Structure formats: structure tokens, C-alpha cells
Amino acid sequence: xxxxxxxxxxxxxxxxxxxxxxxxxxxxxxxxxxxxxxxxxxxxxxxxxxxxxxxxxxxxxxxxxxxxxxxxxxxxxxxxxxxxxxxxxxxxxxxxxxxxxxxxxxxxxxxxxxxxxxxxxxxxxxxxxxxxxxxxxxxxxxxxxxxxxxxxxxxxxxxxxxxxxxxxxxxxxxxxxxxxxxxxxxxxxxxxxxxxxxxxxxxxxxxxxxxxxxxxxxxxxxxxxxxxxxxxxxxxx
Numbered sequence: 001x002x003x004x005x006x007x008x009x010x011x012x013x014x015x016x017x018x019x020x021x022x023x024x025x026x027x028x029x030x031x032x033x034x035x036x037x038x039x040x041x042x043x044x045x046x047x048x049x050x051x052x053x054x055x056x057x058x059x060x061x062x063x064x065x066x067x068x069x070x071x072x073x074x075x076x077x078x079x080x081x082x083x084x085x086x087x088x089x090x091x092x093x094x095x096x097x098x099x100x101x102x103x104x105x106x107x108x109x110x111x112x113x114x115x116x117x118x119x120x121x122x123x124x125x126x127x128x129x130x131x132x133x134x135x136x137x138x139x140x141x142x143x144x145x146x147x148x149x150x151x152x153x154x155x156x157x158x159x160x161x162x163x164x165x166x167x168x169x170x171x172x173x174x175x176x177x178x179x180x181x182x183x184x185x186x187x188x189x190x191x192x193x194x195x196x197x198x199x200x201x202x203x204x205x206x207x208x209x210x211x212x213x214x215x216x217x218x219x220x221x222x223x224x225x226x227x228x229x230x231x232x233x234x235x236x237x
Contacts, residue, residue, distance in 0.1 A: 002221035003068045005059060006033040009077025009102070010151075011135040011143040013040025016076070020206050023214050029221055032062055036082070038132070038147045048131050051149035052110075053156075056085035063093040070095040072220055075102050076206065078146070081111060085155055091163045095224055098217065101172040101181050101203050104188070111151040116180050123151055166195065166223065170216060172205050173198045 004024055006017040014021075014033035021031045036055045038046035059082060063071060071094050075083035080102025087094045103114050112120065125134050132145030161167065171185035179185075189196040197216055201208030 002029045002224050003071045004029055004031045004217065004221075005062065005068070005071050005073050006031065007059065007073065007075040007079035007082045008033075008035070008039075009075075009079050010133070010146040011039065011139055012076075013042075013142065013144075015040065015142060016140070016204070016206055019210050020214060020217070023210070024217065024221075027218060027221075032066070032068075034058060034062060039144050040142065043144045046131055046145070046147060048129075048149060050131075050147040052081055052085065052153040054147075055082045055150055056089060059083070059086040060090045060093075063090050069093050070224060072096045072098060072217070072224060074098040074100060074217065076100040077102050077203065078111060078150075081105055081150075081155060085157070087161070087164055088157045088159055091159065094164065096166040096168070096220055097161075097164055098168045098170065098220065100170045100205055100213065101179075102169075103181075104169070104184055105155045107157040108154045110154045113154075119180065123148070161193075166220065167193065168195045168197065168216065168220060170205060170213065171196065171198045172201050172203050172208070174200055174202055174208075176202065179203075 008016050013035035017033040021033045024031045035042050036058050038050040073083040073086060073094055080099045083097050084105050087097055105114060123133050126132060126148055127134060127145050132147055134145055135143035169185060169188045171181060185196060188194040199205055199209040199212045205213050
């Protein structure tokens with residue numbers, strides 16, 4: 001049994017993992033599909049102070065409240081920022097990270113610094129309050145505006161990834177046009193510290209390639225479940 005915590009991308013809620021959640025639970029795993037503050041059913045909490053730190057706290061709060069350890073954090077798109085920060089804030093509770101066509105930030109990066117000019121133009125289309133970015137027209141009808149401050153706040157990292165047992169990157173190879181994540185995938189596939197995958201689907205792999213994504217997560221779960229258990233310390237009289 002593996003504890004999966006699923007973090008959606010911009011404008012989405014935990015509902016985007018519905019099929020994946022059902023399948024993972026069918027295989028006996030514990031799954032927490034999260035909706036971040038200010039989005040979807042939590043959109044009533046949207047205000048100017050909701051930022052990346054808020055969303056990292058959303059996840060660390062669940063890890064603590066549910067007493068989750070050895071978690072596999074799965075972040076889609078913007079969710080890559082959140083799982084990176086969570087692993088840094090709660091290293092004792094996180095085993096593995098899975099980036100699903102997602103951002104992989106280093107210390108001091110923000111979404112604004114990592115995206116292309118095309119995404120920056122989207123970020124400029126804010127709602128009347130100025131607090132959030134509007135969903136793009138082709139998004140799921142359930143999508144809601146995304147907190148603007150979370151896209152500009154640089155990520156604060158205090159340590160390195162050495163405590164993370166496994167890091168996977170799942171690349172969506174069939175974008176409608178150039179993928180902004182192609183340079184990330186090309187860099188990581190040559191890095192021995194990462195396991196990379198390329199799936200035949202668009203950016204929303206949970207919808208476009210659910211069974212392929214499920215297989216990757218089940219393989220990761222099997223690896224987590226078969227970790228050697230440390231021997232208990234020898235007690236001397």
C-alpha cells in the first residue's frame with residue numbers, strides 16, 4: 001500500500017484526478033487528490049494573499065493531519081512547484097516525486113521565470129479583482145481562476161533532493177504545438193538521478209493517457225513497497 005498525494009495544475013481541482021484516483025484505490029493504495037486554496041470548491045478562499053507558500057502549506061498540512069509518511073507526491077504542471085516545495089518543507093514524510101508534464105524549479109525560480117512569453121501573456125489576463133488568472137477557453141468547464149500571487153512568488157528551498165528516493169518526470173509528447181516542457185524533459189532524461197517517461201498524449205495526461213500514467217504510478221508504488229526495512233538497532237546490556 002502506497003500513499004499517493006495528487007496535486008493539480010493551474011485552474012484545476014482534485015476532480016481532474018478522478019479516474020486515476022479510482023484506479024489507484026482499486027489496486028489497494030491510499031490516494032489524496034487535493035484542491036489547492038482559492039480553486040474549485042475552495043474558490044471562496046481566493047484573495048490576494050494566496051500564494052505558492054499557501055499551496056505548499058495545503059499539502060504539508062494534509063501530510064501532518066493524516067500522519068502520512070513515505071508519500072509519493074504527484075504534481076501536474078503548476079503542481080510541480082508545489083511538490084518541490086513540499087518535499088523541502090517536510091522531508092521526513094516524502095519518499096518520491098512524480099512530475100506530470102510539470103515545472104521542476106530550482107531555488108529562487110517562479111512560474112513567471114520558468115514559462116515562455118506565451119504563458120506570460122496568459123498570466124496577464126486577470127479577473128476584475130486582480131487576484132487571479134482566468135482559465136483558458138479550452139479548459140474543463142469546472143476550471144476556475146488561479147491565484148496570481150502563486151505564479152510570481154519565487155520558491156524557497158532550504159535543502160537538496162538527496163532524501164528523495166526516486167524522482168520521475170512524465171512528459172506529454174503530443175502537445176498541439178511546441179511544448180514548453182520539452183527543454184525540461186530533454187535535460188532530465190540525460191540525468192541519472194531521474195527516471196523519465198514520454199507518453200502519447202497532450203498536456204492533460206490524466207485525461208489523454210490515463211492507463212499509461214497509471215502503469216507508471218503502479219510501478220513506482222511497487223518499488224516503494226519493496227524498499228528494504230532497516231534492521232532494528234542492537235541493544236547492548
